[in-house]
Structures are given as structure tokens and as C-alpha cells.
Amino acid sequence: MDEKTLVEQSRAGRRDAFEKLVQMYNQKVFALAYGFVRDRATADDLTQEILLKVYQALPSFRVESEFGTWLYRIAVNHVKDHLRKSSRRRTVSLDQVGEGPIAVDGGAESRVQEREEENRRKEVFRMLDTLPAKYRMILTLRDVEGLPYEEVARVLGIAPGTVDSRLHRARKMLRKKMTPYLRVEGGRP
Amino acid sequence: MNCRKAERWLLASFDRDLPAADREALAGHLDRCPECRKRAGEYALIRGRLAGDRAPEPLPLFWERLETRMIETRSTSTAAGAALNKLWASAIPVSLSLIAGFLVATLFFLPSSRTADLTGPQTLLLTEGNPIADAAPIIEENQRDVRNLMVLFAADERPVSGPAGKR
Numbered sequence: 001m002d003e004k005t006l007v008e009q010s011r012a013g014r015r016d017a018f019e020k021l022v023q024m025y026n027q028k029v030f031a032l033a034y035g036f037v038r039d040r041a042t043a044d045d046l047t048q049e050i051l052l053k054v055y056q057a058l059p060s061f062r063v064e065s066e067f068g069t070w071l072y073r074i075a076v077n078h079v080k081d082h083l084r085k086s087s088r089r090r091t092v093s094l095d096q097v098g099e100g101p102i103a104v105d106g107g108a109e110s111r112v113q114e115r116e117e118e119n120r121r122k123e124v125f126r127m128l129d130t131l132p133a134k135y136r137m138i139l140t141l142r143d144v145e146g147l148p149y150e151e152v153a154r155v156l157g158i159a160p161g162t163v164d165s166r167l168h169r170a171r172k173m174l175r176k177k178m179t180p181y182l183r184v185e186g187g188r189p
Numbered sequence: 190m191n192c193r194k195a196e197r198w199l200l201a202s203f204d205r206d207l208p209a210a211d212r213e214a215l216a217g218h219l220d221r222c223p224e225c226r227k228r229a230g231e232y233a234l235i236r237g238r239l240a241g242d243r244a245p246e247p248l249p250l251f252w253e254r255l256e257t258r259m260i261e262t263r264s265t266s267t268a269a270g271a272a273l274n275k276l277w278a279s280a281i282p283v284s285l286s287l288i289a290g291f292l293v294a295t296l297f298f299l300p301s302s303r304t305a306d307l308t309g310p311q312t313l314l315l316t317e318g319n320p321i322a323d324a325a326p327i328i329e330e331n332q333r334d335v336r337n338l339m340v341l342f343a344a345d346e347r348p349v350s351g352p353a354g355k356r
Contacts, residue, residue, distance in 0.1 A: 015256070015259075019252055019256075022251075022252055022255060023252070026247055026251055026252075027244075027246070027247070030244060030246075030247045031244035034244040034245070035242070035244065040245050040247075040248065041248065043244070043247075044247045044248040044251070047247055047251075048251075048254060048255050048258060051255055052255065052258050052259060052262060055259055056262065120238060121238045121241065121242055124235055124238040124239060125239075125242065128239070139239065142204070143203075143236055143239040143240060144239045144240065144242060146240060149204045149205065164201070164204070167200070167203075167204065168197065168200050168201075171200055171203075171232065171235075172196075172200075174235060175228070175231055175232060175235060178231070178235055179231070182231050182234065182235075
């Protein structure tokens with residue numbers, strides 16, 4: 001069953017159709033929320049709130065519009081509201097620390113490398129978190145979530161030219177912030 | 190090509206394909222400029238780390254939890270709607286009786302004629318009366334002597350009011 005049919009059935013009150021839409025999108029919405037809050041429980045809660053909002057707003061959704069873009073726009077606005085309200089900085093919960101089983105075989109070395117890589121990644125996200133919200137938002141959508149360029153423009157409701165200039169500035173700012181850390185690594189990819 | 194332009198093209202190349210000539214010019218610049226080459230490496234590294242981030246799965250029983258919230262929201266909104274309807278149902282007769290009471294009070298307790306506070310000319314204007322009705326017989330009198338007498342008597346009959354009436 002295609003997405004449009006599922007949307008129409010959901011609008012008509014079919015909960016099973018909405019369940020399928022949730023299955024299609026919950027991971028994407030969760031990943032988007034997680035990209036901002038970096039906390040599994042908070043991202044899960046935000047995803048629930050976003051999809052509940054989508055369910056309630058379905059009657060006002062115009063069928064000729066793109067459902068995914070509409071949903072993403074609701075998600076982005078909801079996350080923006082959350083970030084505005086919450087002055088809490090990015091937190092890492094215990095289940096994200098990576099307390100996996102201790103390797104006892106030859107995989108120990110690769111495990112260490114993985115842990116190092118994970119720490120470097122966390123450093124990039126920590127720096128991303130320090131950028132102004134509009135730059136953080138656009139980098140998350142484009143470079144973390146990998147949304148197409150045009151989709152980013154539609155989701156944020158801005159002109160493609162603005163996406164271009166904002167992305168340019170955001171990437172330059174992030175690189176500038178990351179430079180001391182990259183120098184320590186010796187620019188090693 | 191200068192380094193500034195090279196950086197702009199490099200960043201643009203992350204989002205769209207550059208024309209072949211621009212791509213070659215950029216590659217040429219990167220070959221010649223170690224600083225820009227280093228910068229390109231850093232951008233690639235950062236982008237790789239951003240893109241390589243794999244979000245964990247949502248918490249278990251995602252749909253079941255969402256469905257419960259959907260049902261709760263619906264029942265809350267239904268209950269709120271019912272309460273609102275009930276309120277409306279009782280509000281309509283109450284409002285109507287209040288309006289009726291107000292109208293009755295207006296009819297019975299307010300002065301019957303609003304012209305009481307008005308001056309003579311204002312009353313005439315409102316009632317579309319003739320301002321010279323009293324003087325009509327005088328004007329219509331043909332005999333001059335009689336008319337003069339009528340004017341004199343009429344002047345004596347006028348009530349004395351205010352400074353203008355003092356003689």
C-alpha cells in the first residue's frame with residue numbers, strides 16, 4: 001500500500017493505516033530528534049510527541065502536499081520549541097556511553113579503535129551543539145540526516161539560495177571550532 | 190583561482206555537481222595549494238563523522254505507547270468537547286433570559302420619553318414638528334392692527350426664562 005493511500009486512510013480515522021505510517025517514519029523522526037538532543041529517552045519522548053501532533057493535525061493536511069516534508073516540518077518545529085524551552089545542554093545517558101561487553105579475544109584492538117572513533121564523533125557533535133540554532137538545524141538536516149538539498153529548503157521553509165549560504169557558513173563555523181581538535185589528531189581521517 | 194573561491198566551490202560540491210570546468214579548476218588548485226588540501230581533508234573528516242552517526246533505535250513498544258497516548262488524547266478531547274457542549278446548552282437559555290430581562294428593565298424603568306432632557310428646538314427636530322406653529326395665526330392675519338395686537342399679546346404670554354427674559 002502506498003504512502004498516499006495510508007495518509008488518506010489515516011485521515012479517515014483508520015488507526016492501522018496510521019500505525020504503518022508510524023513504522024515508516026518513526027526511525028527517521030527519532031534520528032532527527034536524537035541528532036539534536038543526543039539522549040535516547042528524550043529523543044523517544046520527542047518522537048512520540050511529534051507523531052501525536054501529526055495524528056492530531058492529519059485532518060488539516062492537504063493530500064496534494066508531500067507527507068514526508070510536512071511531517072519533517074512539524075518535527076523540526078517541535079524540536080526547535082523543545083530546544084528553546086530547554087536550557088539543558090546535551091546529555092549522554094548511561095546506555096549511550098557504550099558500556100559494552102569487554103572483548104577478550106583479538107577484537108580488543110578494534111574495540112579500542114571503535115571507542116576512539118566514537119569519542120571523536122561525539123566531539124564533532126559537541127561542537128555542533130555550540131553553533132547557533134539555525135546553523136545547527138541545517139547541518140543536522142543536511143549532513144547528519146542526509147536530506148536532499150531541496151528537501152532541506154522545503155522543510156525549513158527557506159529559499160534554496162538561503163540554504164546554500166547558511167550551509168556554507170555553518171560548515172565553515174564548525175570547521176573553525178573543530179580545528180584545534182583536528183590538529184591534535186594530525187588531520188588523520 | 191584563489192583560496193577563498195576554492196573553499197566556496199569545495200563546499201558547494203558537497204551539495205551539487207560542479208560543472209566540469211569548475212571541478213577541474215578546483216582539483217588543480219587543491220593540487221597546488223597544501224593549505225586548501227588540508228582544509229578539504231578537514232571538511233571531509235567532519236562530514237564523515239556527522240554522516241556516520243547512527244542513532245539508536247527508539248525505546249521498545251513505540252507504537253503501543255503512542256497508541257495509548259492517542260487514545261488518551263482522543264478521550265480527553267471528547268470529554269472536553271462534551272463538557273463544552275453541555276456548557277453551551279445551558280448557556281443559551283441563560284443568555285436569552287438575561288437579554289429578555291434587560292429589555293423588560295429598559296422598557297419599564299427608563300424614562301418613557303427621551304425628549305424630556307432636550308431643548309425645544311431639539312424636540313421639534315426629533316419629532317419633525319413645525320417650529321412656527323404658534324405663530325401661524327399671526328402670520329395668516331390679514332388686518333395689520335389685529336396682527337400687531339396679536340404680536341403684543343403673544344409677547345406677554347411668553348414665559349420669562351433666563352437672562353434674556355428679564356426686562
